Amino acid sequence: MQLDRQRTILRDELLKEEIHGAVIDGIKVFVLPKKGFRRKYAEISFEYGSNDNTFIPNGSGEPVNVPAGIAHFLEHKMFEKPWGEAFSAFAGLGASANAYTANNYTSYLFWTLENFPKALDLLMEVVFSPYFTDESVEREKRIITQEIRMYQDQPGSRLLRETLSSLFLKHPVRLDIAGTESSIQQVTKELLYLCHTNFYCSANASLFIAGDFDPEQVLDLAAGIITRRGLKPCKPPFRIRPEEPHDVGESVRLTMPVPTPLLQIGWKDVSLKQGRELIMHETSVNMLLELMFGGSSSFFSKVQEEGLTDRISFSYEAWPDYAFAVVGAETTDPDRLMGMVFDEIERVKSTGVDPNDFERLKRTMLGRFITLFDSFDTVGQLQMRLSDIGEDVFSYGTMLKELDLDSVMAGLACFSPERSVTTVITGDGKHQNGPQRLE
Numbered sequence: 469m470q471l472d473r474q475r476t477i478l479r480d481e482l483l484k485e486e487i488h489g490a491v492i493d494g495i496k497v498f499v500l501p502k503k504g505f506r507r508k509y510a511e512i513s514f515e516y517g518s519n520d521n522t523f524i525p526n527g528s529g530e531p532v533n534v535p536a537g538i539a540h541f542l543e544h545k546m547f548e549k550p551w552g553e554a555f556s557a558f559a560g561l562g563a564s565a566n567a568y569t570a571n572n573y574t575s576y577l578f579w580t581l582e583n584f585p586k587a588l589d590l591l592m593e594v595v596f597s598p599y600f601t602d603e604s605v606e607r608e609k610r611i612i613t614q615e616i617r618m619y620q621d622q623p624g625s626r627l628l629r630e631t632l633s634s635l636f637l638k639h640p641v642r643l644d645i646a647g648t649e650s651s652i653q654q655v656t657k658e659l660l661y662l663c664h665t666n667f668y669c670s671a672n673a674s675l676f677i678a679g680d681f682d683p684e685q686v687l688d689l690a691a692g693i694i695t696r697r698g699l700k701p702c703k704p705p706f707r708i709r710p711e712e713p714h715d716v717g718e719s720v721r722l723t724m725p726v727p728t729p730l731l732q733i734g735w736k737d738v739s740l741k742q743g744r745e746l747i748m749h750e751t752s753v754n755m756l757l758e759l760m761f762g763g764s765s766s767f768f769s770k771v772q773e774e775g776l777t778d779r780i781s782f783s784y785e786a787w788p789d790y791a792f793a794v795v796g797a798e799t800t801d802p803d804r805l806m807g808m809v810f811d812e813i814e815r816v817k818s819t820g821v822d823p824n825d826f827e828r829l830k831r832t833m834l835g836r837f838i839t840l841f842d843s844f845d846t847v848g849q850l851q852m853r854l855s856d857i858g859e860d861v862f863s864y865g866t867m868l869k870e871l872d873l874d875s876v877m878a879g880l881a882c883f884s885p886e887r888s889v890t891t892v893i894t895g896d897g898k899h900q901n902g903p904q905r906l907e
Contacts, residue, residue: 475488475489475490475684475687476488476489476490477489478860478861478862479862480862480865483838483841483862483865485500485841485862486500486501486683487499487500487851487860487861487862488501488683488684488687490687490691492687492690492691492694492695493670493694493695493697493699494669494670494671494673494699494701494702495512495670495673495674495675495694495699496673496674496675496852496855497674497675497676497677497687497690497694498674498675498676498677498848498851498852498855499676499677499678499681499683499686499687500676500677500678500679500841500844500847500848500851501678501679501680501681501682501683502678502679502680502841502842502844503680504680505678505679505680506581506680507579507580507581507679507844508579508580508581508584508677508678508679508680508681509577509578509579509676509677509678509679509844509845509848510577510578510584510587510588510591510675510676510677510678511575511576511577511675511676511845511848511849511852512575512576512577512591512592512595512673512674512675512676513573513574513575513576513673513674513675513676513849513852514573514574514575514595514667514668514672514673515572515573515667515672515673515704515856516539516573516574516663516667516668516672516704517539517569517570517571517572517573517574517645518536518537518539518540518569518570518571518640518643518644518645518647519571519572519639519640519641519709520539520667520707521533521534521535521536521538521640521643522534522707522708522709522710523666523705523706523707523708524705524706524708525662525665525666525705526665526666526702526703526705531708532662534659534662534663535647535651535652535654535655535659536640536643536644536647536648536651537612537643537644537645537646537647537648537651537652537655538647538652538655538659538660538663539569539574539645539663539667540569540612540645540646540647541608541612541647541652541655541660542574542660542663542664543567543568543569543574543576544608544611544612545598545600545604545605545608545660546567546576546594546595546598547565547567547594548599548600548604549593549594549597549599550599554590554593554594557590558578558587558590561580561582561583561586561587561590562580562581562582562583563578563579563580563583563587563590564578564579564580565577565578565591565594566578569645570645571640571641571645571787572787573853575849576591576594576595577591577845578591584679585689585693588677588689588690588693589693589696592693592694592697593697595668595673596668596697596699597697598660598661598664598668600657600660600661601657602656602657605655605656605657605660609652609653609655612646612647612652613649613652615646616644616646616647616648616649616652617649619644619646621724623724623726623730623893624730626722626724626893627730627732627796627891627893628732628794629644630720630722630891631720631732631733631734631794631889631891632734632792633717634716634717634718634719634720634734634889634891635716635717635734635735635736635792635887635889636712636716636736636790636792637712637713637715637716637717638710638711638712638713639709639710639712639789639790640709640710641790641792666704666705667704667705669699669702669703669704670694670699670701670702671701671702671703671704672702672703672704674852674855674856675690676844676848676849676851676852677690678844678847678848679844709789712789712790714736714738714887715887716736716887716888716889717889718889719889719890719891719892720889720890720891720892721891721892721893721894722891722892722893722894723893723894723895724893724894724895725895726893726894726895727895728798728799728800728895729798729799729800729801729802729892729893729894729895730796730797730798730799730802730891730892730893731796731797731798731799731802731805731806731890731891731892732794732795732796732890732891733794733795733796733806733809733810733888733889733890734792734793734794734888734889734890734891735792735793735794735882735883735884735887735888736791736792736887736888737753737784737786737791737792737793737882737887738887739791739881739882740786740788740789740790740791741786741788741791742788742857743857743858743859744857744858744859744863744867746786746787746788746857747854747857747859747864747867748867748870748871748875749786749879750784750785750786750791751867751868751871752871752875752876752878752879753784753786753793753876753879753882754783754784755826755829755830755833755871755876755879756821756876756877756879756880757782757783757784757793757795758782758829759816759821759825759826759829759876760812760813760816760821761780761782761795761809761812762780762782762829764825764829765825767808767812768780770808771797771805771808775800776797776799776800776801776804776805776808777797777798777799777800777805779797779798780795780796780797781794781795781796781797782794782795782796784879784882791882793882793883795809802892802894803892806890806892810885810888813880813883816880817880820873820877821873821876821877823873826873826876830868830871833868834865834868834869837864837865837868840861847861850864
């Protein structure tokens with residue numbers, strides 16, 4: 469067992485919260501003790517997602533290309549074992565398990581009121597003991613095909629997919645996380661084992677545990693369970709990304725059976741950041757979006773009064789190799805709302821935002837941060853992501869306090885009309901049609 473005896477303790481004296489950490493056989497382990505909470509939580513996350521389709525395997529000098537959607541396919545298959553299906557085993561322990569694949573990571577988790585040691589042991593078996601057969605892979609292809617078709621028929625999912633595929637011309641974020649019906653037919657058990665061996669390694673994993681625990685005891689428990697896995701020292705493979713141009717594709721208009729048209733505007737951000745600067749920038753732009761289009765903004769009051777929409781969604785997502793913002797709504801007049809959104813951005817570029825609105829929103833965000841620690845899954849995902857860049861969930865709170873109006877206004881540079889696309893879904897037809905690219 470390789471247990472880092474220099475265990476770290478991260479504290480926030482004001483919040484009276486702390487996170488205990490250690491490195492166990494290469495896995496970064498974090499424990500959030502929450503006295504008085506009955507539910508216990510564990511999540512293990514691997515820095516491997518749907519974007520990782522081209523890489524150089526360990527021990528090889530040649531890059532390999534794997535089918536789009538294989539990370540999601542692998543996540544599905546990890547619950548199948550020679551002895552049966554792991555979801556049922558979790559249920560037998562009184563635990564509720566789940567898993568999900570994103571663009572940059574894959575996570576497996578469970579909640580339980582009892583049998584936490586057995587559930588944690590089972591979680592480690594799920595992720596570190598793969599079992600694939602040709603028959604089960606073929607069976608899974610049929611299941612995921614149905615899942616892909618289901619998402620294709622969901623207007624909200626289709627809206628974002630069309631936006632990203634127009635914003636990004638080469639980067640794999642433009643592809644659906646589940647892949648396509650064609651790409652998943654290329655998945656084999658050999659490719660699944662290849663991806664598991666290279667990405668499901670201890671140096672690529674973080675484990676977050678939360679509940680009413682003695683942190684030292686639960687770290688010892690985790691150390692014993694992980695050590696029994698006999699994990700070999702490893703490192704993630706070298707990832708390869710295509711060079712993404714600054715240009716964007718064409719806007720899209722399509723028909724689906726929707727009662728009210730859907731609009732989404734997307735902007736590609738080409739000023740990519742790293743580390744702490746990335747998190748600060750991501751937070752600043754999300755704050756700017758809320759100031760411009762949030763429920764308390766004058767813009768929202770105006771479009772609501774005009775009957776254009778009663779809800780606007782928005783987000784900004786940043787990673788070291790790509791970043792984008794989206795604003796969307798269900799609206800009676802997508803073309804008018806689209807023009808108003810672009811006009812509002814230009815107005816804010818010219819006149820700025822009210823400093824009082826900024827200070828009020830900053831206080832609100834700090835309040836949200838304080839309540840974050842009662843949401844085990846949210847704080848765990850944030851802690852695991854921040855740890856990869858040398859930060860932690862408490863330093864994120866410090867970043868919020870450091871935000872000023874100038875840094876938020878600098879986020880306006882992301883919203884260049886030349887690097888934007890729009891997607892509109894209307895209900896003009898009874899059946900779904902293919903996307904029409906707008907000149």
